[in-house]
Amino acid sequence: MKVFHAGLPAWKKAGGLIVSGPVALDGWIKGGENFVLIDLRDAASAEKGFIPGAIGIPAGELAAWKERFPENKKAPIVLYDAVQASPDAFKTVRGWGYANTTVLRLGIGSWMGDLKTGPLAAPAKIAYVKKLKPGELTAAEFKKIADTRPEGTLLLDVRELPVEGVLVGALPIPQSQLEARFAEVPQEKNIAIHCNTGILAKTAYDLLTAKGYGQVRWLNAVIVIGANGTYEITEK
Numbered sequence: 001m002k003v004f005h006a007g008l009p010a011w012k013k014a015g016g017l018i019v020s021g022p023v024a025l026d027g028w029i030k031g032g033e034n035f036v037l038i039d040l041r042d043a044a045s046a047e048k049g050f051i052p053g054a055i056g057i058p059a060g061e062l063a064a065w066k067e068r069f070p071e072n073k074k075a076p077i078v079l080y081d082a083v084q085a086s087p088d089a090f091k092t093v094r095g096w097g098y099a100n101t102t103v104l105r106l107g108i109g110s111w112m113g114d115l116k117t118g119p120l121a122a123p124a125k126i127a128y129v130k131k132l133k134p135g136e137l138t139a140a141e142f143k144k145i146a147d148t149r150p151e152g153t154l155l156l157d158v159r160e161l162p163v164e165g166v167l168v169g170a171l172p173i174p175q176s177q178l179e180a181r182f183a184e185v186p187q188e189k190n191i192a193i194h195c196n197t198g199i200l201a202k203t204a205y206d207l208l209t210a211k212g213y214g215q216v217r218w219l220n221a222v223i224v225i226g227a228n229g230t231y232e233i234t235e236k
Contacts, residue, residue, distance in 0.1 A: 017087055020078055020102040022110040029053060029113070034131040035076035036069075039108075039120060040089055042082075049115035051080070051108065056120030062089055066096055070128035073097040074235060080104035080111075135205050135217045137192060139233045142219045145192050146231065153190040158204040165227040167194075175200040178207055187213055194219040198236070 028035060029052065039046045040059040050056070057065055059082055069075075077098050079089050086103045093101045104110065132138070137145075145153055146167050155170035157163075158178060166172050173181050175195065185191065191213065195201040198220035205218040222234040 017090055018102045019105040021105050022112060025051075025078060025104060025111075026113050032131070033076075034129060035078060036126055036128055037078045038080070038089075040079055040082050040086060041108075043120070046120050047118055049108075049117055050120055051111055052114065052116050054080075054120060055126060056122055059086075059089055062092055065126075068123070068125050069093075069096065069098070070126050072128055072130065074100060074130075075128040077101040078104060081107040133202075133220065135209070137217045137219045139219070139221050139235050141217075142192060142194065142221070142223075143233060153192060154186065156185065156191050156193045156204065157195075158193055158200050159195045160200070163225070165225040165229055165231075167225060167231060168229045175204050178204055182208075182211060185213070190215045190217075192217055192219070194223055196224075197222050 025037075027033075037051060037054045039050050039054040039056050040062070041056075042058050043056060046054075046056050069077075073096075075098060077093055077100065079086050079093065079101065080103065086107070090101055090103050146155065149155070149169045155167055157166055157170045157172040158175040159172070160174045160176060163172070171184065173184060178185075185208065191208065193201040193204050193208075193216065195204075198218065201218040202220065205216055208216045219233075221236060223231055224234075225231045
């Protein structure tokens with residue numbers, strides 16, 4: 001899930017307040033994106049109408065929930081209302097290490113979708129599991145392939161030139177050349193695609209699956225490869 005729209009990366013890195021728009025939030029809900037939505041109003045106010053999927057945590061009780069937040073610090077967290085409390089709640093949650101925390105712009109008053117009524121969820125532990133896109137490899141899965149190079153699996157490197165280093169055993173074909181070089185990619189193998197950030201890898205995945213390749217997956221993460229083939233992967 002992408003975080004909108006909040007200024008330059010330096011602003012985010014510095015801990016500046018980041019907001020999400022109601023249209024984007026509606027799209028995430030309808031698209032089945034996995035994220036954590038928190039209603040900061042008092043229980044009585046929230047029960048009169050809340051955004052579907054929200055967890056009720058009154059702003060004054062937020063600090064007590066620290067140990068109930070997801071273990072995955074990359075989990076997207078969206079906070080809304082009480083409007084005056086949201087900036088402080090944002091600082092609290094960001095201070096716990098959740099870099100993908102945002103505040104709903106203009107609060108629940110900006111929400112144009114349906115509202116639910118009744119008691120809000122208050123789980124003992126807030127669950128978050130990253131939802132993978134079709135064909136997406138986790139960083140752990142990709143590392144296992146890169147480190148063990150299993151027979152029958154091809155690492156396909158679609159980064160654009162120049163590059164500093166290449167993973168051991170990988171086949172480098174720049175994504176811009178892939179359509180002209182399909183013949184170099186064996187259809188009988190399992191194919192694990194990577195680029196620098198996942199963007200070109202996803203494009204290559206779409207091209208290969210459209211061409212009839214049936215055993216294709218792609219890495220949606222940032223990977224830096226050294227001149228000697230060593231690498232480091234950072235999940236988004």
